[in-house]
Amino acid sequence: MSKKSSVEKNEARKALVKRFAAKRKALLEIANNDGLEMEERFEARLKLAELPRNSSATRIRNRCGMTGRPRAYYRKMGVSRIALRELGNRGLIPGLVKSSW
Numbered sequence: 001m002s003k004k005s006s007v008e009k010n011e012a013r014k015a016l017v018k019r020f021a022a023k024r025k026a027l028l029e030i031a032n033n034d035g036l037e038m039e040e041r042f043e044a045r046l047k048l049a050e051l052p053r054n055s056s057a058t059r060i061r062n063r064c065g066m067t068g069r070p071r072a073y074y075r076k077m078g079v080s081r082i083a084l085r086e087l088g089n090r091g092l093i094p095g096l097v098k099s100s101w
Contacts, residue, residue: 002068010061013054020055024048 030036030044053059062073064080072081079087088096 002063002070004068006070007063007068010063013060016052016055017057017060020051021057024051024055027051 027044027048031041031048033041061070062075063070064073064083065078066083067080069080069082073079074081074084077084077093084093084096087093089098
């Protein structure tokens with residue numbers, strides 16, 4: 001189990017990303033538009049830099065839904081390898097079989 005503060009910090013980042021998504025997208029469109037003047041594009045970049053760092057989607061860390069573990073995360077299931085194995089052993093994931101050779 002990871003620290004509760006790490007999980008909560010990540011949840012706060014998700015909320016910030018959601019809150020600033022529209023503004024960030026609009027500013028990026030202006031900044032990347034080659035048809036506009038350089039001054040307008042530069043102003044958009046400056047406004048983009050003023051937004052909170054944690055409002056960027058790349059700052060979000062994928063974490064296990066059960067344990068909060070940040071490593072060995074399976075996107076399809078939303079859990080870490082350890083939680084995946086526990087759920088598989090209990091038979092809670094359809095189609096997942098324990099391998100043996």
